Amino acid sequence: MDLFNKKGKTTSDMIFDILIFVFSVFVFLIVAYPLYFVVIASVSDSTLVSTGQVTLYPKGFSLFGYTEIFKDTRIWVGYKNTIIYTILGTVLNLLLTLPAAYVLSRHEFKARRILMFVFVVTMFFNGGLIPTYLLMKELNLTNNMWVFIIPFSVNVFNLIIVRTFFESSIPKELFEAAQMDGCSHFQFFGKVVLPLSKAVISVVGLYYLVGHWNDFFTGLIYIRDYSLQPLQIVLRDILLSNQVFADGAGSGGASGGYAQRYADQIKYGVIIVSTLPILIVYPFIQKYFEKGVMIGSVKG
Amino acid sequence: MALNNPLAKKVNTNISNVPLMKKPTLLNTFIRDYQLWIMILPAILVIIIFNYIPMYGVQLAFREYDFTKGFTGGEWVGLHYFKEFINNYMFADLMKNTVVISLATIILGFPAPIILALIINQVVWKKWKKMIQTTVYLPHFISMVVMVGLLNVLLSPETGIVGHIMKSIGLGDINLLASENTFVPVYVLSDIWQHAGWNSIIYLAALASVDPQLYDSAKIDGANRWQIIKNVDLPAIVPTMIILFILSMGNILNTGFEKIFLMQNPLNLPVSEVIATYVYKIGIISNQFSYSAAIGLFNTMINFVFLIAMNYIAKKTSNISLW
Amino acid sequence: MKKVLNGFLALSLSATVLAACSNEKVDKEEAATTKDGKAQITALITKHPLTQDLKKMEWLKKVEEEAGVKIKWEEVSADWDQKKGAMLASGDVPDLIIGPNAITDADFVQYQGLFEDLSDDMDKLPNVQAMFDAKPETEGIATQLDGNIYGLPKYQRFWPGTATRQFINHQWLENLGLAVPTNWDELYVVLKAFKDEDANGNGDKNDEIPMDFSPVGTGGFGFFQPTVLLGSMGITLAEGSGQGYFVEDGKVKNFFTDDRYKEFIEFLSKAYKEGLISKEVFTQDYTKFQSVARGTGDVAKVGYTYGWELTDRFGITLAPQYSPMAPLKKSADSTEKLSWAYDYNSLNYGANMITLSSQSKNKEAALKFINELYDPEVSMQVLFGSLGTNIAENGDGSYKILPPTDQKMDPGTWKWTSTWADNGPMYIADDLKLELGSDMQSVGQQTEPLNAVLDAVDEKKDLYPGMFIKYSKEDNSKLSLNNTNLMSLAMPKFSQWITKGGIEKDWDAYVKNAEKTGLPENIKIMQKYYDEYMSKN
Secondary structure (H helix, E strand, O other), X not given: OHHHOOOOOXXXXXXXXXXXXHHHHHHHXXXXXXXXXXXXXXXXXXXXXXXXXXOOOOOOOOOHHHHHHHHOOHHHHHHHHHHHHXXXXXXXXXXXXXXXXXXXXXXXXXXXXXXXXXHHHHHHOOOOHHHHHHHHHHOOOOOOHHHHOOOOOOOHHHHHHHHHHHHHHOOHHHHHHHHHOOOOHHHHHHHHHHHHOHHHHHHHHXXXXXXXXXXXXXXXXXXXXXXXXXXXXXXXXXXXXXXOOOOOOOOOOOOHHHHHHHHHXXXXXXXXXXXXXXXXXXXXXXXXXXXOHHHHHHHO | OHHHOHHHHHHHHHHOOOOOXXXXXXXXXXXXXXXXXXXXXXXXXXXXXXXXHHHHHHHHHHEOOOHHHOOOOOOEOOOHHHHHHHOOOOHHHHHHHHHHHHHHHHHHHOHHHXXXXXXXXXXXXXXXXXXXXXXXXXXXXXXXXXXXXXXXXXXXXXXXXXXXXXXXXXXXXXXXXXXXXHHHHXXXXXXXXXXXXXXXXXXXXXXXXXXXXXXXHHHHOOOOHHHHHHHHXXXXXXXXXXXXXHHHHOOOOOOOHHHHHHHOOOOOHHHHOOHHHHHHHHHHHHOOHHHHHHHHHHHHHHHHHHHHHHHHHHHHHHOOOOO | OHHHHHHHHHHHHHHXXXXXXXXXXXXXXXXXXXXXXXXXXXXXXXXXXXXXOHHHOHHHHHHHHHHOEEEEEEEEOOOHHHHHHHHHHOOOOOOEXXXXXXXXXXXXXXXXXXXXXXXXXXXXXXXXXXXXXXXXXXXXXXXXXXXXXXXXEEEOOOOOOOOOXXXXXXXXXXXXXXXXXXXXXXXXXXXXXXXXXXXXXXXXXXXXXXXXXXXXXXXXXXXXXXXXXXXXXXXXXXXXXXXXXXXEOOEEEEXXXXXXXXXXXXXXXXXXHOOOEOOOOOOOOHHXXXXXXXXXXXXXXXXXXXXXXXXXXXXXXXXXXXXXXXOOEOOOOOOOOOOOEOOHHHHHEEEEEEEEEOOOOOHHHHHHHHHHHOOHHHHHHHHHOOEOOOEEXXXXXXXXXXXXXXOOOOHHHHHHHHOOHHHOOOEOOOOOOEXXXXXXXXXXXXXXXXXXXXXXXXXXXXXXXXXXXXXXXXXXXXXXXXHHHHHHHHHHHHHHHHHHOOXXXXXXXXXXXXXXXXXXXXXXXXXXXXXXXXXXX
């Protein structure tokens, strides 16, 4: 274990490592317990869960929640749609955002400040839902899969993050050197900047990816055809169909009894079903957060 | 900026195909920097089409919405709805609650991911590091409905685990969900729990790009771990920190709607009614498009002023700014 | 290297081209008729989330067949309000929109010209006309202030006079040798005994929750809440009473500033202080409220509470321990006329269940379809499900609702799963012979202790007829704005006074503040509409 590897370490460093370790265990436990709770709640009897009898291990074990979720065939269509929208969307996002961020990071680019302002304004002011809806309708994007991909494909927040990274982490000398070799902006961007920025590209890629994955508003407002709906809409429908009615009698009857027992199972199960695929992506991205990844890529 | 930067100037002359170093005007930047313009053009187009074209909708805040006359054909009422909001019986409380919640979120929520990233970055045992990194970012994916449901289950004084722990350490049975005093702490801390890990990713990425040689030379200089954090790690993430801080100040009047709405109960309402939930309550029942547009615009204006001010301060003090 | 860059550029350019391409008008206009000559129409329904795919509903297939239409359905079960805004404001509406108040009166005022006025199409809607003739109040629900009819109502006949019943655990009473309470004082004694003794007999004296009620929202009161106790002092809750409004002797009042409300709070506050009301009553959600009452195994946890029906409230195991109670008097010598929450109108009528777009290309066919839905025998299937699977025909012109095929399922859930149920437009004629399912029967039985009081409610003088009143746009927004302000004052006070006390000290200042929220103005507005309605009926 590296923790107890004393080689080349002073006593104060040892203490430091131990402190860090203790603190990280503490953080880990606080974060992990509720997550663990979600998992055990997804296979436990809901009545036991909401009366606090499920704490350390599942009680009233049943996979009803998951069978109920996967019984719904729409979920596979939802998965398929979401995967398509997420991949295409993220690729387009990066294609637009990365070059733009590079340009805005170039201090010699005269329009830089004014353009930046123009971009930032859109983070604050918008025309509201209805004008946007009318625009989509005009562009024939309503009830059309491209509405998930093309509109708002530049997220200004992400753009700013990438630009900040380019500004602060790409050494100025590199561009100078490239100039000497007669490199154009296109070449410098593709050959030097991108390989050096794997870390930030993976972060922003992840932001975009998760944004697409979790997007349910677009489906709600612009899509009428169920075969185009993303996973989140399908899951939301399943979730709602299993919730007890808070207004039981108002909607005409005692429908609680049956659905009640499993309502929470489905609620928690839905979280797991929608999050697992994202979990798989993370380790691929994580490796770019290792120290020294940048220099390595220049040499390579 | 470009003009004051000798390096940039030198670079300019090298890169441009324009032989004479004319005084830079907007026109000749098109010619000289055509490559840059090509690279940014798609982004500009997308922003103009999808963000700027619908912006005519902003005028709804100054008009009486009238379906039959078209979206922008309603009668011009000027600042009528703004005045109505400011003179509203609830106005002072709404502003206070909104600012308290979002300031608390910024003050406590902003440093949390930074500290977390610095600590994760210091963990030496690789497997453990990966494990903790993966764990802390997971809560981000819990939907609001479930998040509030979790709070209800875990914080219940009778049956929740936090309730039990509080009892066993002698804090008595305080119902954390039922008090005006605990609403903001519960809201903010659960927010940190949910998003600090996710937000630390960006800092981890910035830390990853620190040149390893810097660590080596710091070690040679005899710096201890704490000094390395202070002198190498921290400076590497400062630009990101400043930019994110400016942006978060630009959200001063934006509080999460869904979570607050779901967490509201009659006992905490005096501190939990914020602008967003109030707008929802008055708008949903009576189609008050114009009124809610006006309140939205009011919010935006204040946010924007904060952003511009913060940006100005940051620029003066650290030379880092949004534009 | 150049190749890579060029490729990259080409890609990013093609993205913009892609955006441009999608601008090409793809005419998706639906053909007005299908190939086999049927009229093609589009419809949207806001169905209950449990409700199955409309394609699987046998009765619906037959009705479409009968009306000679082919309907392209869009099924919405969540977030309708958000979706609706964009849809209406852009004028992008389907031919038919179905669902309880899916389009509201306020929408008709706001979006003039978007919906077809049906008042001049009555000759094509004989079944609807029959409903209007037999139940003139339904025509009242349908008719807007301008005299036009945009949305059609429903009448579902069988629902009880109230949504809220009070239940007490009679086994606990027996265990402790107590009688069923008949007034507040006795109730207090009983609750106290539940608290102090081991009422459920499991050896633990502290696991009993004497009293519980459903989560009180921040926007006002709802069903299954103790406000029904206000009936002990003669206040008849009705539509609007969530926000405090009621009518007494022809006068519109609001109980939030009424001294009787103060007495009611004092009672609850006393009970809470003694630990007689669940400590989590203001923070639990509906799931928890329901779960707690289901106890653990055969050990009950809750003594006295409110609900819709016994099995729904306590589960099959515990339900036999509980029984419904008659309304309580305030004290043994109280002579006040008793009342309760009167929900008959809101449970049996519904406004704007179906609307027709004025731009529909197939109005004739759509009208025919609407008319079919209001045929009493079709309506019965709209509500309870298809003949054969959900309803049996007895052969003598009478019908019987069948129990669920899945034994684990309760009849209520089955109804919601099988068909549109209460979310559909319907007219269940009074002369239709139909034997109800077990759930509706037991709700009926459990309402019996309340019936005497409910029947005695003076509908002319003590009931606000909210269901039948149409407000103008200005009055409507005024009312809702003032009510939002009133609720943000009153609801926190309600919960504070109960949990922390202090009503004595706060009351006068509170009443003054309530006036400032616009309460007197609202009462004036509602009185105006009430008088107008009463003078006509």
